[in-house]
Amino acid sequence: MTEQELNRCKEVLDYFHVDYSGDVIFLTDGGNSCIMNPKTQFQEFLGYSINSIARAVAKELGKKIKWT
Numbered sequence: 001m002t003e004q005e006l007n008r009c010k011e012v013l014d015y016f017h018v019d020y021s022g023d024v025i026f027l028t029d030g031g032n033s034c035i036m037n038p039k040t041q042f043q044e045f046l047g048y049s050i051n052s053i054a055r056a057v058a059k060e061l062g063k064k065i066k067w068t
Contacts, residue, residue: 001060006057006060006061008044009053009060012042012050012053013050015042016031018031018050020057020058020061022063023064024064024065024066025054025057025063025064025066026066027054027055027065027066027067027068028067028068031049031050031051031054032049032050032051033049034048034049035047035050
């Protein structure tokens with residue numbers, strides 16, 4: 001993942017209030033929602049869930065994930 005892609009993923013997580021600042025990123029069942037609005041500012045993420053984006057960020061940053 002490029003730095004630009006990582007930053008864009010972080011923008012999505014910020015928008016959906018997913019905290020990735022600690023050693024663990026906490027996932028919830030609400031994060032299973034997929035981005036489906038074609039008019040969204042995050043069009044490149046259409047069809048992806050918030051949790052899948054969080055998992056990608058966790059992997060890139062070497063963080064753990066935990067379900068709450």
